[in-house]
Amino acid sequence: MEALERTLAAIGPADAGAMARARAHQDRLTKPRGALGELEDVAVRLAGIAGVCPPPLPVPAALAIFAADHGVHAHGVSRWPQEVTAQMVANFVAGGAVANAFAAHAGASVTVVDVGVASDLPESPRLLARKVAYGTADLSRGPAMSAEQALAAVGVGVRVALDLVDAGAACLVAGDMGIANTTASAALICAFTGRDAAEVTGGGAGADAGSLARKIEIVRRGLEVNGVTAPPPAPEGPDRGRREALRRLAAVGGLEHAAITGFVLAAAASRVPVILDGVIAGAAALAAAALAPAAVDHCVAGHRSAEPGHAITLGHLGLRPLVDLELRLGEGTGALLAYPLVGAAVRVMHEVATFDSAGVTGKDGAGRTS
Ligand SMILES: O=C(O)c1ccc[n+]([C@@H]2O[C@H](COP(=O)([O-])O)[C@@H](O)[C@H]2O)c1
Numbered sequence: 001m002e003a004l005e006r007t008l009a010a011i012g013p014a015d016a017g018a019m020a021r022a023r024a025h026q027d028r029l030t031k032p033r034g035a036l037g038e039l040e041d042v043a044v045r046l047a048g049i050a051g052v053c054p055p056p057l058p059v060p061a062a063l064a065i066f067a068a069d070h071g072v073h074a075h076g077v078s079r080w081p082q083e084v085t086a087q088m089v090a091n092f093v094a095g096g097a098v099a100n101a102f103a104a105h106a107g108a109s110v111t112v113v114d115v116g117v118a119s120d121l122p123e124s125p126r127l128l129a130r131k132v133a134y135g136t137a138d139l140s141r142g143p144a145m146s147a148e149q150a151l152a153a154v155g156v157g158v159r160v161a162l163d164l165v166d167a168g169a170a171c172l173v174a175g176d177m178g179i180a181n182t183t184a185s186a187a188l189i190c191a192f193t194g195r196d197a198a199e200v201t202g203g204g205a206g207a208d209a210g211s212l213a214r215k216i217e218i219v220r221r222g223l224e225v226n227g228v229t230a231p232p233p234a235p236e237g238p239d240r241g242r243r244e245a246l247r248r249l250a251a252v253g254g255l256e257h258a259a260i261t262g263f264v265l266a267a268a269a270s271r272v273p274v275i276l277d278g279v280i281a282g283a284a285a286l287a288a289a290a291l292a293p294a295a296v297d298h299c300v301a302g303h304r305s306a307e308p309g310h311a312i313t314l315g316h317l318g319l320r321p322l323v324d325l326e327l328r329l330g331e332g333t334g335a336l337l338a339y340p341l342v343g344a345a346v347r348v349m350h351e352v353a354t355f356d357s358a359g360v361t362g363k364d365g366a367g368r369t370s
């Protein structure tokens with residue numbers, strides 16, 4: 001708890017001065033004002049995160065894929081067997097997954113973290129063994145995690161982020177792997193936004209109509225059993241709000257969600273941008289925002305997943321996704337596709353000439369030569 005408190009205490013809002021300078025700088029560059037659309041907002045956001053204008057290039061980037069299993073899988077909420085989580089971890093380690101291809105394309109490193117896979121995995125220098133438990137308990141019967149497990153998993157995410165930043169990462173990318181984790185994500189989204197299970201629950205990695213109905217029913221049961229049906233109370237003081245946020249995360253979340261929550265919080269505390277992936281990272285970011293609202297200032301929404309709860313999540317966080325390609329893979333893939341856009345947005349701030357420096361006539365018709 002103390003490590004988490006230290007992380008939370010270090011999180012501050014984006015720097016308004018640096019953002020104002022970034023906005024003004026954008027307007028001096030040789031392009032019509034606003035012509036780079038949302039990329040201008042991304043560059044301004046990164047200036048706010050770093051507290052300087054122009055912000056540092058977000059290079060290199062580091063992807064962390066947090067993998068874990070879910071007790072709720074026993075209810076047939078996924079069309080895939082649970083062992084696919086472990087098999088895909090082996091695939092990431094061998095370099096054979098989509099995330100590996102996208103990371104190579106983007107020039108990002110890949111760190112694979114076992115925070116809660118249900119089986120023992122072969123040791124590998126390319127796998128961080130940080131197992132907190134062999135999967136979660138069934139969220140539809142009681143808390144998925146104990147408070148201690150949830151805190152330990154948050155701590156894993158904090159440590160991984162801090163180590164990547166210490167090793168030189170200038171941009172963090174949050175990825176996940178966990179068969180059945182779209183069920184836990186839907187439950188978390190309900191628990192943190194107050195929305196109904198039917199609105200936020202989707203097909204995940206390929207559920208048919210029958211299993212979708214079962215999934216919605218299981219999410220509802222999990223929320224009821226764990227007493228998280230009402231939206232979280234407005235915190236009476238940060239402690240009570242934080243305790244309730246951790247309770248909700250432990251009640252219906254997964255070990256990878258908790259780790260991503262810590263990853264996002266540590267990125268924010270380090271003032272390093274973190275690119276969120278799809279519905280799993282989004283659900284984890286809801287928990288991070290409940291623990292430290294300013295953490296959202298340090299997040300970039302990489303993409304909008306096809307999972308219905310994701311758009312609702314991004315709306316709740318006030319984030320606009322950069323990429324919208326109907327992806328529903330996870331692993332960090334959508335965030336990796338967005339990463340070059342983030343880099344391009346910042347590069348503009350460093351390299352594009354101003355109207356004055358290039359001698360391009362400004363919109364008032366005056367020739368600018370100095
Ligand atoms: O990132 C997303 O939005 C996303 C949407 C649908 C599925 N997934 C991935 O698919 C797995 C979970 O799907 P499911 O149906 O088993 O809950 C898990 O490994 C996720 O990374 C990921």
Ligand SMILES: Cc1cc2nc[nH]c2cc1C
Pocket residue numbers: 080084088176177178205329330331
């Ligand atoms: C094959 C496969 C790959 C994945 N990657 C992330 N979630 C996944 C789920 C499945 C089923």
